[in-house]
Amino acid sequence: MTDFLSYLRGNPYPGRGIVVGKGCAYYFIMGRSENSRNRVFEATEDGIRTRAFDESKVTDPSLIIYHPVRRTARGLIVSNGDQTDTIRALGGFRRALMTRTFEPDAPHNTPRISAMLYNDGTFDLSILKRAADGGCIREFFAYDGCAEGEGYFISTYAGDGDPLPSFAGEPMHIDLPSPEAVWEALNADNKVALYACVNGKVKLFNKLMGD
Numbered sequence: 001m002t003d004f005l006s007y008l009r010g011n012p013y014p015g016r017g018i019v020v021g022k023g024c025a026y027y028f029i030m031g032r033s034e035n036s037r038n039r040v041f042e043a044t045e046d047g048i049r050t051r052a053f054d055e056s057k058v059t060d061p062s063l064i065i066y067h068p069v070r071r072t073a074r075g076l077i078v079s080n081g082d083q084t085d086t087i088r089a090l091g092g093f094r095r096a097l098m099t100r101t102f103e104p105d106a107p108h109n110t111p112r113i114s115a116m117l118y119n120d121g122t123f124d125l126s127i128l129k130r131a132a133d134g135g136c137i138r139e140f141f142a143y144d145g146c147a148e149g150e151g152y153f154i155s156t157y158a159g160d161g162d163p164l165p166s167f168a169g170e171p172m173h174i175d176l177p178s179p180e181a182v183w184e185a186l187n188a189d190n191k192v193a194l195y196a197c198v199n200g201k202v203k204l205f206n207k208l209m210g211d
Contacts, residue, residue: 001174001175002021002175003175004174004175004177005177007172008185009185012160012187012189014079014155014156014159015029015030016030016156017153018078018114018154019157020143020152022151024198025076025197026150027193028186030190031190035058035064038054038058039064039065039208040193041068043204046070047067047068049065049067051145057088066085068195069171074119078115081109084114093116094126097138100112101136102136109163110156113127113154121145122189124141126138127140141171149176150176151175179203179205182196
């Protein structure tokens with residue numbers, strides 16, 4: 001099991017990350033450009049959306065404005081892009097993501113990461129990333145659940161770089177820190193926002209709002 005806080009402190013740029021555990025889900029975003037950093041999380045009726053903090057600074061909203069979290073009758077969807085809405089519309093997690101690919105932001109080709117936490121405590125994770133030949137690799141991981149105080153983590157990137165290296169391998173088995181500890185451990189320059197849902201209680205952290 002990985003010490004998650006140590007991992008975050010030692011990694012200046014995992015990009016966007018999803019953590020799922022027993023009765024909980026975290027989603028964070030980080031940014032290197034002004035466009036990416038100019039965002040906050042805002043609560044909606046069924047989850048959250050990203051919103052530009054300063055509308056006058058937005059240069060391209062296509063990959064930065066979306067609904068990362070939406071609750072449905074089947075459970076909670078978490079993702080790093082508009083595939084949240086694809087999963088919600090098509091119902092089946094795998095079936096929906098088979099219609100999507102990685103993000104069109106060469107040279108990084110940012111992976112699409114997604115999770116579905118079902119009402120019975122089971123959950124699915126997925127990462128869609130670029131293959132060497134330019135095609136899409138779609139990886140799916142299904143879990144019966146996990147023990148109290150533990151979780152699984154995936155992110156868009158393995159770390160900083162140019163181009164940014166994609167996350168590789170199975171979801172990371174981690175100990176599950178508090179939302180406050182995760183927020184503190186994220187790189188102070190690059191972190192943007194954090195969503196945490198623990199046993200139904202939601203908390204949002206937004207750097208631009210002083211959190």
